[in-house]
Structure formats: structure tokens, C-alpha cells
Amino acid sequence: MTDQFAQPYQRIVQDVLDQIRLGRLKAGDKLPSTRELAAHYDVAPGTVQRALSELRSGKAIYSQQGLGSFVRQPESGAAPAPATIEALAQQLAELTNRVEMLERQKSQDD
Structure with missing residues (x-):
């Protein structure tokens, strides 16, 4: 979900945050080195x-000199669990389908 108009560093930030939110990166996980990320x-x-x-x-x-950068433990209530995100995404998809169906019905009735 990166914005094509964002600066390159902002896209990296957003990508890492997305990976954390989706559970691909968890608290304590080490990020790749600067060279690998570059x-x-x-x-x-x-x-x-x-x-x-x-x-x-x-x-x-957080970063530790000579060891690298690691995902920080989220503050309590900071981000919903990945299962919650997936459930919300499914609800959104269902609602989108319903709206599209209603719009099609309305255009056929007109």
C-alpha cells in the first residue's frame, strides 16, 4: 500500500510498518542490514x-550499535492483531460488493 508520489524513504517506512501490521515482522525480529535494504x-x-x-x-x-535494527514490542492497544485486520478486510470486501450490486440495480431501474 505504498503511495507512488511518496519519497523513497517514506515508501520504505510504510512498507516496514505494513509488514509489522500484517504480522510478517514481529517484535524482536531483526531487520535486514542497510546494504540489504538498499x-x-x-x-x-x-x-x-x-x-x-x-x-x-x-x-x-530500535537499533543497537553493531547488532542492527529490530522491531519494537508494540505498545498495548497500538495495533490490531493480523486476524482482526483480515476480518476487517473481508467485511470491507463484502460491503464493497453489496454497494456495487445496489448501484447496478439502481442503474437498471433508472
Whole structure:
């Protein structure tokens, strides 16, 4: 869910946050190195460093000198569980289908 008009570092931040929300990255998980992230996102290491800085200031990750960056334990109530997100996504899809069906019926009646 990245915005194509966002700066490269913002896309990295959003991608990491999405991975945390979806449960792909969990508290204590180590993030790839700056070099690996730069290669993955095809950006300069400085861009990755800026993204990591944003993630640290947003308290999503923490870094330890010489060890790397890790996903921080979320504060209680900070983010819904992945199962909750999936349930909400399914409800949204069902509601979208209903609205589309109602709109089709309305256009046929007109």
C-alpha cells in the first residue's frame, strides 16, 4: 500500500510498518542490514538510513550499535492483531460488493 508520489524513504517506512501490521515482522525480529535494504528497494544507503531514523522516531524499531535494527514490542492497544485486520478486510470486501450490486440495480431501474 505504498503511495507512488511518496519519497523513497517514506515508501520504505510504510512498507516496514505494513509488514509489522500484517504480522510478517514481529517484535524482536531483526531487520535486514542497510546494504540489504538498499539493494532490495534499489535506493542509496542514505535513503535507508533516513527511513530507519523515521521508524526509530516513530518507535516502530530500535537499533543497537553493531547488532542492527529490530522491531519494537508494540505498545498495548497500538495495533490490531493480523486476524482482526483480515476480518476487517473481508467485511470491507463484502460491503464493497453489496454497494456495487445496489448501484447496478439502481442503474437498471433508472
